[in-house]
Structures are given as C-alpha cells and as structure tokens.
Amino acid sequence: MHETIDHPCVWRGEELLRRADWLHEVDIDSVDELAPVLASIQASLEEGSGAAMLRGFQVAGDPREAFLAIGGMVGTPISQSAEGELVFSVRDAGHRDDDPRARGPNTRKRLSYHSDRCDVIGFMCLRQAKSGGENYLVSSAALYNEILASRPDLLGVLMEPFYYLRHTVDTANDKPFCRQPVFSFADGYFACSLLRVLIERAHASPDLPDLTPLQIEALDFLAELADSPEMHVSFMQQPGDILFLNNWVTLHRRSEFEDYPEEHRKRHILRIWLSVPNSRPLDPLFLDNYGAVGAGEIRGGMRAG
Numbered sequence: 001m002h003e004t005i006d007h008p009c010v011w012r013g014e015e016l017l018r019r020a021d022w023l024h025e026v027d028i029d030s031v032d033e034l035a036p037v038l039a040s041i042q043a044s045l046e047e048g049s050g051a052a053m054l055r056g057f058q059v060a061g062d063p064r065e066a067f068l069a070i071g072g073m074v075g076t077p078i079s080q081s082a083e084g085e086l087v088f089s090v091r092d093a094g095h096r097d098d099d100p101r102a103r104g105p106n107t108r109k110r111l112s113y114h115s116d117r118c119d120v121i122g123f124m125c126l127r128q129a130k131s132g133g134e135n136y137l138v139s140s141a142a143l144y145n146e147i148l149a150s151r152p153d154l155l156g157v158l159m160e161p162f163y164y165l166r167h168t169v170d171t172a173n174d175k176p177f178c179r180q181p182v183f184s185f186a187d188g189y190f191a192c193s194l195l196r197v198l199i200e201r202a203h204a205s206p207d208l209p210d211l212t213p214l215q216i217e218a219l220d221f222l223a224e225l226a227d228s229p230e231m232h233v234s235f236m237q238q239p240g241d242i243l244f245l246n247n248w249v250t251l252h253r254r255s256e257f258e259d260y261p262e263e264h265r266k267r268h269i270l271r272i273w274l275s276v277p278n279s280r281p282l283d284p285l286f287l288d289n290y291g292a293v294g295a296g297e298i299r300g301g302m303r304a305g
Contacts, residue, residue, distance in 0.1 A: 009249035021048040029058035038073040050249035054242040075274030078301030082172040090269040110256040115247040118273035118300035125237035129267035132257030138232040140192030157218040158182040163202035172305030178288040189280040191248040
C-alpha cells in the first residue's frame with residue numbers, strides 16, 4: 001500500500017521561493033569563504049526542499065575553475081561525457097537534429113521535465129539569452145503524492161521499470177540499455193528519475209519491447225501534471241547565479257530561447273554533475289546506469305573512454 005510522502009522536499013509551485021533554504025545571498029569573492037553556505041546547501045538539498053539558489057558570489061578569474069571548486073565543496077564532480085568533461089557548457093552548438101553529438105542542452109529547444117544522471121546538478125549562469133530560456137522546477141515528490149491521490153493506477157505503472165536506450169553520446173558505456181523506474185523507494189527513501197527521450201528511443205528500437213498504452217498514458221499524465229501552473233515554479237537565472245538541484249526529488253526543464261547574433265552575447269550556462277556524500281540509497285535497478293546504489297557512494301555520470 002503506497003503512502004503519501006511527508007517531507008520538506010514536497011512543495012507546490014511558488015511555495016519553493018518562500019522556503020528558507022531556497023535563496024542564499026552572499027557578498028563574497030573567495031570560494032573558501034563560501035564553505036559554511038555550501039555546507040548548508042548540501043544538507044538542505046537532501047533534507048530540505050531539494051533546490052537552492054546561490055546569488056551574489058563574485059567570480060574572480062576563470063569561471064569554470066571557480067565553479068568546479070564550488071561544486072567540489074558540495075560533492076564529487078563526475079564525468080558528463082565520454083571525454084570526461086567535469087564542467088559542461090550548456091549553449092546552442094548548432095547541431096542538426098540527426099547529428100549524434102546533439103543533446104538537449106546544446107540546442108535552443110524547449111526541454112521536457114527530466115532529471116540528470118547524478119545526485120545533484122549545478123548550473124552557473126554566465127549569460128542569458130536575448131529572450132526565453134526560463135528555468136522550470138517541480139517537486140517530483142509532490143507529483144508522486146498528486147498521482148497517488150488522483151490516479152493510483154498510473155502510480156503503479158510509474159513504479160515499474162522502463163527501458164532506457166543508451167545515450168548517443170555515452171559511447172564508453174558497454175551496456176546498450178538499462179531498466180529503471182520513474183518512482184521508487186529504497187529503505188524508505190523516495191527517488192524519482194526520468195529522461196523520457198531515452199525511454200522513447202528504447203520504444204523506437206527494434207531490439208526492445210514497445211511501451212504499453214498504459215505506460216504512455218502514465219508518462220503523459222506525469223508530464224501534464226508537472227506543466228500545471230500550481231505544481232511548478234519558473235524563474236530566470238541572472239548572470240552569476242548558481243542553481244543546485246537534487247535530482248532524486250526534483251525535475252527540471254528549460255523553455256525555448258532566442259539568442260543574440262553575436263557570439264560573445266549568446267546564452268551560456270555552465271553545468272556540473274555531483275555525487276554527494278549525504279545521498280540516499282537507491283533501488284538496485286539503478287546499478288546498471290549509476291554504477292552504485294548505496295547511500296553516500298560515488299555514482300552517476302558517464303564513463304570516460
């Protein structure tokens with residue numbers, strides 16, 4: 001019998017922005033001086049709302065080095081590509097849709113709600129677009145509670161494993177696919193994980209089973225619920241803002257954007273994936289995709305080739 005989740009990670013819409021653990025404003029230019037703030041953020045990402053914004057840090061020197069140092073105080077940076085990138089540039093690379101190098105972050109497209117392959121994801125805004133590119137966040141634990149109340153039949157479907165096809169850029173991964181649930185529990189700890197694009201690629205693969213009509217209905221219902229105004233919150237990161245999200249209790253997406261024509265003015269966000277020491281245990285089904293499922297273990301990311 002499923003029970004409602006009662007935890008600070010459950011929030012609805014703009015309630016997040018009123019949470020004490022959401023906004024951390026500082027007037028600091030030394031990474032070392034950020035340690036107490038980052039320790040608080042690390043704790044709240046797991047024990048609180050699961051989302052935190054750091055604002056006011058004055059970056060001196062290379063922003064990539066500064067961001068890597070900041071991320072390293074929250075967790076262990078892990079690879080985001082087969083090339084072993086620890087800091088990834090989220091910007092429009094101009095790839096065609098059929099280019100195997102193309103991935104959602106390197107386009108101008110609207111992205112659907114998803115989580116990334118890590119415990120905590122961080123975004124540092126260097127430049128915003130001419131228009132668009134808003135951040136959208138939703139509490140996946142709140143989505144779970146809502147589906148439990150309104151469509152418990154679909155909740156059961158979302159707790160069963162879905163096939164994921166290996167990502168086109170995950171070239172050092174020797175597993176062609178994996179299976180993992182959208183919603184799961186391990187030792188009483190909730191976790192949500194979703195990247196529908198890989199589920200749909202598995203559905204299109206002749207080597208893997210098709211999604212059932214009920215699975216499609218469940219994924220569609222989840223997407224519609226996340227898009228409802230009372231469930232999500234949207235905002236714009238300003239240059240210098242650093243956003244941290246716990247991928248197990250939040251889903252995020254980005255709206256489509258229009259860039260400036262000049263290269264030096266184009267939208268540019270830095271992204272980091274972190275494995276954190278205070279992470280929750282996971283269902284054993286995540287072992288294939290994350291490499292480890294024990295609480296606090298180093299896990300996630302893409303193997304460097």
